[in-house]
Amino acid sequence: MTPNMVGFSFLMIGVFLIIGKVVRLHTKWLRNLFLPSSIIAGFIALFLGPDVLGRLTSQFLEQGSIFYNGLIPDFILDVWRPLPGMFINIVFAALFLGKKVPGVRKIWNVAGPQIVMGQAVSWGQYVIGLLLTLLVLTPLFGMNPLAGALIEISFVGGHGTAAGLASTFENLGFAEGADLALGLATVGILVGVVAGIIIINIGYRKGFAKHVGGKEYFTEEEKERLGESHGFEMEPQVKEAKAIEPLAFHLSLIAFAIVIGYVLQQGLILLEASTWGAWTDVVLFPYVPLFPLAMIGGVIVQIFFDKLDIHMYIDQNLISKISGFALDVLLVSALATLSLQVIGENIMPFLLLAIVATVWNVFAFLYLGPRMIPEHWFERGLGDFGQATGMTATGLLLMKIADPEYQTPALMGFGYKQILFEPFVGGGLVTAASLPFIYQFGPVVFLIISTVITVFFLIFGLIKFNPKRKGKVQTAEQSN
Known part of the structure; x- marks a missing residue:
């Protein structure tokens, strides 16, 4: 493959992004679903590729023809396939750059209930996924035990995490898991938006959603911005590094962060190989991806x-744009190379995973939300529900619909939650390590661990933050 072919493949990503933008601009229902142009572009490329259009063109063209497998030549798809695993590192390296990390005490005081509930929901997704796999998917459909981690990877982690773990799935002998994870992540977005809006309407009629209304939920400009920015709006900083172009400077910061991550990764691999790995002949870190x-x-x-008090030189807005660019490239390339044949061959396990995940998320929001979030549980819980179904942006848009005037601390709590949430689950260290852990120790061991941690967070949240219990404690203190 020549450098010109690689360069042309990247140019085609830009072409599909423009097509996705135009389609989104002229399709109202896609805007109402808040799907970014990159996801639309990815599905258009998928439709024009070998799994859809290619099945038709292969009937009329001779094998070896450039369009035998559809309108996207094979060499372009060959370039696109490894891109998600590369660009996910940029997305995660940029996650906390430009954001002054507040103290742990402040984070806990504001977002403690949402942190605990988010952890309970995420670990609970491992529990239900592993139970479904052990009891149904493996015995009846012969699914790889690693399928037990698909719900958490797809619903909480989303498209980016699912795509970024493609190489891990392949290295562990479950290459089809990446395609199933991407498909589940798409289902998660649709479930999050549709089910979330239905819940808000029911909550409004029943009096739970007290802050809905007052103005149109979103202007057309807000809809466009939310969909294209994946839900993040950043404020520009005041200073720039003048001795170097700002874009080059911020790219260098992200590159340096990735290099630090790579050094940590290699250090952990060497440490494991010379200690417990050598003693037990069990290794995990060679399978853990770079992005966490x-x-x-x-x-x-x-x-x-x-x-050094030079944080003002990091422009959060520019970091966000670089991260957004990487995420767009990641999504287009991941969705365009998605194997529909794999999903079709595993349609029943795929549907069962999607249904079980949806039921768990809805249950967690409606039952655990009012019992684990003492104040404004509906608005704050909506953010967690949206994030638990595949995209942080889904949580943001649901909170905006339920609280358009920001009369509750939902948005602040949701933002602080990410600092003690994202590093572990939803694409963090636990998500990345779950696949190699299941591979090395078996699904039963990880099920036991996940169950214990889920129960811990449930009990802790129900005791520590339960509004009824807090009310009784306050009453007792007042009487004394």
């Missing part, structure tokens, strides 16, 4: 800038 460690690298870079 790149995220830690980004935190280290940010702390360094904070300590």
